[in-house]
Amino acid sequence: MKLNFRFLAIAAFLGIVLSSCSSDDDNGLSLKAPEISNFEYGEGSEHSTDQVAYKGSDVHMEAEINAEATVSSIVVSIHSHDLTPTEGEEEWDFEQTFTDEKYLVINPTFHEHIDVPENIPSGEYHVVLTVNDEAGNSTEVEGHLQIMAPITLSDYSIDTSVVRGSDFHAEFMINALHGIHNITVDAHAHGVTPGEGEAEWHYEEAFEEGYHGETEVEFHEHIDVPATAPAGEYHVVFTVEDEEGNVVEYETHIDVTAS
Structure with missing residues (x-):
């Protein structure tokens, strides 16, 4: 009788231990x-x-x-x-x-x-x-x-030709994360030799008014071309610098004609 009781007690204990281990395993698997x-x-x-x-x-x-x-x-x-x-x-x-x-x-x-x-x-x-x-x-x-890029340019609308003595139109959108410092326009000739009554034209100007500090703005300017500028192809560079010193350029060409 004692032997049976001990056997039942051991079996019950093992059952509890196995059940506990199984429960732990289930909890681990159910996470x-x-x-x-x-x-x-x-x-x-x-x-x-x-x-x-x-x-x-x-x-x-x-x-x-x-x-x-x-x-x-x-x-x-x-x-x-x-x-x-x-x-x-x-x-x-x-x-x-x-x-x-x-x-x-x-x-x-x-x-x-x-x-x-x-x-x-x-x-x-x-x-x-x-x-x-x-x-x-x-x-x-x-x-x-x-x-x-911290500066992006888009939606360009720039004249491709201009009669000397008049002006050419340039506009584009600027997005500048850190704000615009200035915008520089540089126009210079490509191997154009001035004739009689003409003078070499090299244009450079920095624009700040209406642009300085702006993070999103449209650049819109009309740039005069002297009547004495030699006719020919000119290289035009638009440079935008932001307040952090980042720079982006856009290059194009424009034909200056006599009439």
């Missing part, structure tokens, strides 16, 4: 992968969410993470979509793993600023945020980021 919500990113200085960033600036990135198991790492990847670097540019393929103490918890909020190099191609980049936990789960979210 859900992290959930990522409110994933946002954009121009760093403004904490923007418009999914645009600028070369030489930074990207603000933020997300809320709901994790049943402790987070083990957070990985950010940014790479281009078939962008070909031009002269002076380099391909940018960014990846960084974050294991800061503030993130290795149950429900962290991810918030970082990632520097954007100055010498990379403008265009669309693919962004991936991956969260890994200590249970071996992994979750990722992705999106696209438009990386632009």
Whole structure:
């Protein structure tokens, strides 16, 4: 009788232990992968969410993470979509793993600023945020980021010819993240020799009024061409400089005619 009682007691004990282990295993297996919500990113200085960033600036990135198991790492990847670097540019393929103490918890909020190099191609980049936990789960979210130069010019409307003694019209849109310092126009001849009664014409002027400090503005000017300017082809360069010293140029040609 005693032997049967001991056997039943041992069996009951083993049953409890096995049940406890099974319960622990079930709890481990039932831990859900992290959930990522409110994933946002954009121009760093403004904490923007418009999914645009600028070369030489930074990207603000933020997300809320709901994790049943402790987070083990957070990985950010940014790479281009078939962008070909031009002269002076380099391909940018960014990846960084974050294991800061503030993130290795149950429900962290991810918030970082990632520097954007100055010498990379403008265009669309693919962004991936991956969260890994200590249970071996992994979750990722992705999106696209438009990386632009700090100064962009667009919507050009510039005369291609002008009669000397009159003026030519030039206009285009300027977007300057750091504000415009000035706009310089330079016009000079291409191998044109002045004839009798003519004088070499080399025009250069810096425009600030109405433009200085503006972040979005239309350049619109009429530039006089002297009646004594030799007829021929002239090279025209529009240079926009911002308050941070960034410079962008637009080059074109204009034909100066006698009549």
